[in-house]
Amino acid sequence: MPESYVELYFPVFLQVLIAMAVAGGMIGGSYLLGRKVKNRIKDTPYECGITPTGSARGRFSVKFYLVAMLFILFDIEAVFLYPWAVVYRELKLFAFVEMFIFIVLILCGFFYIWKKGALDWSQQERPPEER
């Protein structure tokens, strides 16, 4: 059984090195082996053959941003549950009640964002006077 952190994490480090070597070998290998033919049409973005209009850096739905934010909130909550689960058998009902209160508070927030429609992707555009 390895004792120090170096011995514990050395195999992980090795695995990362091997993974990087495989990835580098694959990408580098095809870079070196493939033949290259340039032409003007090939150098346009692929959009099913239609001439591309505008930039790809367009606007996109703010919902993606919202989901990312909500994820951070709820994922931190989920990470709190891990140490709680590890010591659970020592604390038993006390731990259950404590975590139950925490989860109920979180679920209140969840209910709020749910009613606000932050997670409803099929939402119809409302007419302007209601905004």
Added chain:
Amino acid sequence: MNFFLLSLLKAAVVAGALLFTLAYLQWVERKVIAHIQIRMGPSRVGPHGLLQPVADIIKLLTKEDLIPPYVNKFFYMFAPFLAITLALTSIAVIPFGPEIEIFGVRTRMQLADLNIGVLFILGISSVGVYGIVLAGWSSNNKYALLGGLRSSAQMISYELPMALAIVAPLLLANTLSLGELVEKQGGAFLGVVPRWHVFQMPFPQVVSLIVFLIAGFAETNRIPFDLPEAENELVAGFHTEYSSMKFASFFMAEYANMITICSMATVLFLGGWQPLWPAALGSSYVPSLLFAGAAAVMIYHGLHPARPKDRYTLPAAGVVFLLIAGVFLLPPLRPFLIPVFWFASKTGFLLFVFIWVRGTLPRFRYDQLMRFAWGFLFPVAMLNLLATALVVALVSR
């Protein structure tokens, strides 16, 4: 033996086995899907298309490696590199078997038994989102960008029910080390029912397993959740602008992630390398019987006059399988091979389920996908977690 040398040896074996599995998982998937759709699947390159993965690799390596002029070059090259590196890294903490003694060396059949193994896997899989998002963004293509965005939103949405589904079995095992998790699932109730977390009293984790697997489909962008690459609306999603091996590397990462998810499900819920029933009742003869049975089927079909093409190959494969069945009976190798067999067969079954689902289900619509994650999976995982916690608190002494 020197610890560092031993680690190097183990890492080489694991990486070799993983790469081989990745290449042939592709073949298995194509064959299974083909048979679900009543087709032949790959059958030209080698007997039953068995050399198809080799041909594919040669083809992909020699294809033109197109780097379009409008992409962000560094991130365009970096994204597939990151995707593969991360996908191949997480195997480092998966336990394939117990601590064994082989040629006088005691070692765990695991690269590193980290005390935070579960968090390590979750962390690596979260960073894995970057590969796809960077690929979508750096391609400078509308469809690729949309695919990348969809994918990031989908993967982080399903990460949440997955994290909650993992906590429930941890309540029963009270450890984050994957090696210990499997050891705690040893033994059996009433002498027959294994103590795996799916069957574990006081609260069997069936719901957790199902939530975990569904989230796993979404995390690996597999059908029915393959919206990032929905070809009829987004061309090919985040990898539209990729060609040759860079294109293949995203698929390789997807398959590697599939293997990781299935191994995790095996370790967390299905008892890892623990046998289906106790060795005292003869479970250690299952591998030999299975391989011998497969060999008998192969030899029978190979010698059948209706299969002239398999006249030599099938009986030869049958003899090889008989030899494998014999190897499983050799006393010095048994403590090492039988756990690996159980681990591989459970993981393999889950991988088959992944392929089976791909051959069966249609794709979701995007709003359905998000509503399912937040409105159904998240509450179900949460309720299951609370119920498990309550029962464990009341029952445990």
